[in-house]
Amino acid sequence: xxxxxxxxxxxxxxxxxxxxxxxxxxxxxxxxxxxxxxxxxxxxxxxxxxxxxxxxxxxxxxxxxxxxxxxxxxxxxxxxxxxxxxxxxxxxxxxxxxxxxxxxxxxxxxxxxxxxxxxxxxxxxxxxxxxxxxxxxxxxxxxxxxxxxxxxxxxxxxxxxxxxxxxxxxxxxxxxxxxxxxxxxxxxxxxxxxxxxxxxxxxxxxxxxxxxxxxxxxxxxxxxxxxxxxxxxxxxxxxxxxxxxxxxxxxxxxxxxxxxxxxxxxxxxxxxxxxxxxxxxxxxxxxxxxxxxxxxxxxxxxxxxxxxxxxxxxxxxxxxxxxxxxxxxxxxxxxxxxxxxxxxxxxxxxxxxxxxxxxxxxxxxxxxxxxxxxxxxxxxxxxxxxxxxxxxxxxxxxxxxxxxxxxxxxxxxxxxxxxxxxxxxxxxxxxxxxxxxxxxxxxxxxxxxxxxxxxxxxxxxxxxxxxxxxxxxxxxxxxxxxxxxxxxxxxxxxxx
Amino acid sequence: xxxxxxxxxxxxxxxxxxxxxxxxxxxxxxxxxxxxxxxxxxxxxxxxxxxxxxxxxxxxxxxxxxxxxxxxxxxxxxxxxxxxxxxxxxxxxxxxxxxxxxxxxxxxxxxxxxxxxxxxxxxxxxxxxxxxxxxxxxxxxxxxxxxxxxxxxxxxxxxxxxxxxxxxxxxxxxxxxxxxxxxxxxxxxxxxxxxxxxxxxxxxxxxxxxxxxxxxxxxxxxxxxxxxxxxxxxxxxxxxxxxxxxxxxxxxxxxxxxxxxxxxxxxxxxxxxxxxxxxxxxxxxxxxxxxxxxxxxxxxxxxxxxxxxxxxxxxxxxxxxxxxxxxxxxxxxxxxxxxxxxxxxxxxxxxxxxxxxxxxxxxxxxxxxxxxxxxxxxxxxxxxxxxxxxxxxxxxxxxxxxxxxxxxxxxxxxxxxxxxxxxxxxxxxxxxxxxxxxxxxxxxxxxxxxxxxxxxxxxxxxxxxxxxxxxxxxxxxxxxxxxxxxxxxxxxxxxx
Numbered sequence: 001x002x003x004x005x006x007x008x009x010x011x012x013x014x015x016x017x018x019x020x021x022x023x024x025x026x027x028x029x030x031x032x033x034x035x036x037x038x039x040x041x042x043x044x045x046x047x048x049x050x051x052x053x054x055x056x057x058x059x060x061x062x063x064x065x066x067x068x069x070x071x072x073x074x075x076x077x078x079x080x081x082x083x084x085x086x087x088x089x090x091x092x093x094x095x096x097x098x099x100x101x102x103x104x105x106x107x108x109x110x111x112x113x114x115x116x117x118x119x120x121x122x123x124x125x126x127x128x129x130x131x132x133x134x135x136x137x138x139x140x141x142x143x144x145x146x147x148x149x150x151x152x153x154x155x156x157x158x159x160x161x162x163x164x165x166x167x168x169x170x171x172x173x174x175x176x177x178x179x180x181x182x183x184x185x186x187x188x189x190x191x192x193x194x195x196x197x198x199x200x201x202x203x204x205x206x207x208x209x210x211x212x213x214x215x216x217x218x219x220x221x222x223x224x225x226x227x228x229x230x231x232x233x234x235x236x237x238x239x240x241x242x243x244x245x246x247x248x249x250x251x252x253x254x255x256x257x258x259x260x261x262x263x264x265x266x267x268x269x270x271x272x273x274x275x276x277x278x279x280x281x282x283x284x285x286x287x288x289x290x291x292x293x294x295x296x297x298x299x300x301x302x303x304x305x306x307x308x309x310x311x312x313x314x315x316x317x318x319x320x321x322x323x324x325x326x327x328x329x330x331x332x333x334x335x336x337x338x339x340x341x342x343x344x345x346x347x348x349x350x351x352x353x354x355x356x357x358x359x360x361x362x363x364x365x366x367x368x369x370x371x372x373x374x375x376x377x378x379x380x381x382x383x384x385x386x387x388x389x390x391x392x393x394x395x396x397x398x399x400x401x402x403x404x405x406x407x408x409x410x411x412x413x414x415x416x417x418x419x420x421x422x423x424x425x426x427x428x429x430x431x432x433x434x435x436x437x438x439x440x441x442x443x444x445x446x447x448x449x450x451x452x453x454x455x456x457x458x459x460x461x462x463x464x465x466x467x468x469x470x471x472x473x474x475x476x477x478x479x480x481x482x483x484x485x486x487x488x489x490x491x492x493x494x495x496x
Numbered sequence: 497x498x499x500x501x502x503x504x505x506x507x508x509x510x511x512x513x514x515x516x517x518x519x520x521x522x523x524x525x526x527x528x529x530x531x532x533x534x535x536x537x538x539x540x541x542x543x544x545x546x547x548x549x550x551x552x553x554x555x556x557x558x559x560x561x562x563x564x565x566x567x568x569x570x571x572x573x574x575x576x577x578x579x580x581x582x583x584x585x586x587x588x589x590x591x592x593x594x595x596x597x598x599x600x601x602x603x604x605x606x607x608x609x610x611x612x613x614x615x616x617x618x619x620x621x622x623x624x625x626x627x628x629x630x631x632x633x634x635x636x637x638x639x640x641x642x643x644x645x646x647x648x649x650x651x652x653x654x655x656x657x658x659x660x661x662x663x664x665x666x667x668x669x670x671x672x673x674x675x676x677x678x679x680x681x682x683x684x685x686x687x688x689x690x691x692x693x694x695x696x697x698x699x700x701x702x703x704x705x706x707x708x709x710x711x712x713x714x715x716x717x718x719x720x721x722x723x724x725x726x727x728x729x730x731x732x733x734x735x736x737x738x739x740x741x742x743x744x745x746x747x748x749x750x751x752x753x754x755x756x757x758x759x760x761x762x763x764x765x766x767x768x769x770x771x772x773x774x775x776x777x778x779x780x781x782x783x784x785x786x787x788x789x790x791x792x793x794x795x796x797x798x799x800x801x802x803x804x805x806x807x808x809x810x811x812x813x814x815x816x817x818x819x820x821x822x823x824x825x826x827x828x829x830x831x832x833x834x835x836x837x838x839x840x841x842x843x844x845x846x847x848x849x850x851x852x853x854x855x856x857x858x859x860x861x862x863x864x865x866x867x868x869x870x871x872x873x874x875x876x877x878x879x880x881x882x883x884x885x886x887x888x889x890x891x892x893x894x895x896x897x898x899x900x901x902x903x904x905x906x907x908x909x910x911x912x913x914x915x916x917x918x919x920x921x922x923x924x925x926x927x928x929x930x931x932x933x934x935x936x937x938x939x940x941x942x943x944x945x946x947x948x949x950x951x952x953x954x955x956x957x958x959x960x961x962x963x964x965x966x967x968x969x970x971x972x973x974x975x976x977x978x979x980x981x982x983x984x985x986x987x988x989x990x991x992x
Binding site for chain 1: 561591593594597601604614615616617618619620622623624625626627630707708729942943945946947949950952953956965968969972973975976977978991
């Protein structure tokens, strides 16, 4: 197999062979959450997508450094809006940093629930104020920013005159951005052009999160932190920059402008964007009720689903679609994903126990299995095509089930093929797709299954007047903290 | 009951009535970990102690803001030593911030394992560089610091001339601190007096974590971050400052000097210090092997213990001693704690299920129970005397067990007394002591207990040639994923 990893680069709008800047190493920066509320399911999808990319790069043998930030200082999607963290802090009557703490904790918990691996560095915007101020200064020194009343704005027109790349990533027509009417500026009179954006903002009196700077007591523009933290931990130019599709413009466009404006080089070689999560064919939106939170989806406490689904079934559902495609959440699709996930994990569990007991013959099955295994790697090499890799892995599920059910014997494949299948299948399921056994549920059904079995045996013993056995079961269960209760309706049990 | 919370103030060396600065509110700052290695059991004890204090303050109705920092920038216990984070980062071949991320994650995991609640704000040293530089400037402006070759030192002599309090918290004789010979200064020639300490250090070329400042590209002295972050989130003077005993000098002493030197006021009203954890009567120390890590204590994988202990048994063990006393970890003491914890939680579990079914008579038991309940609060009001509160709660355990075993009837107490006991006991166990049910472990023993019972019944059935029952058990268990294996030695089982 001579197959190389290709990734779809949003910048070139085509698939490119992945050639890291430092051979053997891969640096990846992904825009993390703004911690002012509970993480949305759409964000979870983005972080699951990049978790699989992180895992697959490691599988390929790269020494990966994965950096994902936490935005814990004012996040203003445009420069006029109210600071989301402050707004929510007021609402919850918390100090901004208390709010940030609360939602960071919840975010980390959610990432654990979905079995996403922790990034290697998780820098915070508040941890890089000095570096941000320094970058504003660099941009000013290079003539691509201007100060107005203590705020500093990036001069997109002047920048584009020199670099001619503003809008390229997102495919915006630069002329349209520049010629937006003055009305669109709203109360942003300080800007020279509609497309300019704040890199430092003077704080008003009510603003709590603010710092000293050469221009004013204020705070950095939202786009700045990623320009600073990505390059601080990954170098001036690194391999992969990822994020949700909605960040392409203005966030990533402005990141590029800032890095180039300050240091003359673009930050990332490959730009990867994860697509949106829809529900019932439409954009999720709180205002029209077409939304569901992760916890609602776990519990089933929502009009949009008939029941709850486990985090791993949801992860399976997400990976059944390519990260660059929109994904439509429906109850029916979730039911299918739940079944599929169960089938996959049952096969993994069977395979773990299987030992080769055949006679080393090589048949057409050998070739077929090896083709499937190659194909799974090719799928992933093709811009991380998880839906195809999952579909291929289900062909192996068929083989595993045939072996289990004795519809096929080990004599029909060679030992090396079996061992390769075992290793690769389990590696894909656990290490690359990142599924884990949701055994708590399994244990519970085993638990109640055993109690039911004991009740059945006890009933039999009582019918036979075998009081010794019947008493043994009741007393021993009581010792174990399990109480049987006999009534006309039969025997019920409870844990004490 | 007219009983007020008193706390032992290290500063005055006596118990004082707790009178918060803002009535109804309590601000508490506790020195957190330096995240360059796994958290020690001794640190766990400190954080468990302050977790109970945090919980009890909330129980008393205070709106508490609990701030605990993370030291993620060079921690030099004296100014000549090598930076611990950098040293370890080199060893593990990680970028310093990768190291910090790894050990922060592990620290949070450990706090969860011990059921410590998250602080309301968890500020990081790297997140407060600007504020630290500002405080250095303030201290310089007030004349209590001097610059030498890009580093800035706190002038303890000059400070003490004005404020006459340096050494007061830790009870050090100031003359001795000042007159230490020049030899003690080692290569700290830049200092004017041995007791002076760095508040800003110029970085050498190899130093990775460094920032621009008015004096040099460097990094803040270790003591500075706490002076800055405590007051940023709790106000110039706040209620409680806590930490391990070993931090009294020089860390807390220097914190006070910095805050007073910069702003003229001491940071905290009450200084609380948790004492040391010993093992087998001696200080824990890696060099002579007299040490055990939390995970070793969980698994029993250590020559110092005969078996593993659960996190909650360890928590119980810790609370059986007063936070200001040294605590000696021995296998025997742990065995006792394990038994005690089990007894307490069994009583809690019984009590949860109990409903009052008596006839509302009031007897001497009523008075006795109410006295115990009052006493538990008095214990905690007496500088958080958890060992006494636990001892008192065991008097209630006796009552609970008597009710359970019908050695006492509900007729012997009033409903209101029973209800008060139920509420208070459960609140102490879960909310104040912070214990949680370790049901996973309990489930495991129930689980294997049931399999063993089924094997016993199956053996009986086989002896009686009752093949139907014997097959039913084997087949049904197999369906549940539990495999029985018969051999000469008997029947063993495994989960598939």
